[in-house]
Amino acid sequence: MGGIFADRVLTVPNALSVLRLLGVPLFLWLLLVERADGWVVVLLVASGITDFLDGKLARLLDQSSRLGALLDPLVDRLYLVTTLVGFVIRGLLPWWVAVLIIGRDALLGLTLGIYRRREMSPPEVIYLGKAATFALMSALPWLLAGQIDWVAAGFSRAFGGALLIWGVAVYVWTGALYAWRALAVARAIPPVPHHTR
Known part of the structure; x- marks a missing residue:
């Protein structure tokens, strides 16, 4: 069954990864422009939860895919780098x-x-x-x-x-x-x- 989904793009885990990817510019805007720290905390926590969920759901729903295997770690790294740079600019780190x-x-x-x-x-x-x-x-x-x-x-x-x-x-x-x-x-x-x- 897993082989059938190997090249699938439209899966729940991939949708979560794309959602997290779209959250990166929003995160930077809230952190550096609006300085809406409460919303930034909410966004970071939500990103962490969806990161945890996409791996679990990929296994649970048998929706592992090549795109997901590339997208998930890429979004993880992008989020980490963006957060670190944003925090350094704000003087928080x-x-x-x-x-x-x-x-x-x-x-x-x-x-x-x-x-x-x-x-x-x-x-x-x-x-x-x-x-x-x-x-x-x-x-x-x-x-x-x-x-x-x-x-x-x-x-x-x-x-x-x-x-x-x-x-x-x-x-x-x-x-x-x-x-x-x-x-x-x-x-x-x-x-x-x-x-x-």
């Missing part, structure tokens, strides 16, 4: 945190060439890396909620800061593990030669 996180992803993007040249699939996702991404995406709305005038502002700032520190540390650590794996593959397995006619 130190610039070096954004550089560490974006630099880690850029470095791992480069290592994919090692697997491609050997006609290998990229390595399995490290569960700890997923946990770090979740911590980072959770930290950002908490940090922003700490800027709003409400009873739990102090707790929000402290909790968001703790999640951010843990998330960044583990994100960088798992990035180093992925890079180490790629280097081990590069040393152990020669690239597949491509014969030209």
Whole structure:
């Protein structure tokens, strides 16, 4: 049954990913132009919930697709980068945190060439890396909620800061593990030669 849906475009999970994609410019406008922090928090939480749901629904409804496999991580990365840059512009986050996180992803993007040249699939996702991404995406709305005038502002700032520190540390650590794996593959397995006619 799964093979039938392999090339499907119009699926519930893909619709959720597109909805999240459309939320990116709205997020930037609310954060940087309107400074409507309450709505930004709502949007970030909604994005996190739909991100969780699209993977679950793809499996539950047997609606996995090639487009979904490309779209979901792309939207995840775009949301993360956009949020980090927006937070740095607003002065809510130190610039070096954004550089560490974006630099880690850029470095791992480069290592994919090692697997491609050997006609290998990229390595399995490290569960700890997923946990770090979740911590980072959770930290950002908490940090922003700490800027709003409400009873739990102090707790929000402290909790968001703790999640951010843990998330960044583990994100960088798992990035180093992925890079180490790629280097081990590069040393152990020669690239597949491509014969030209």
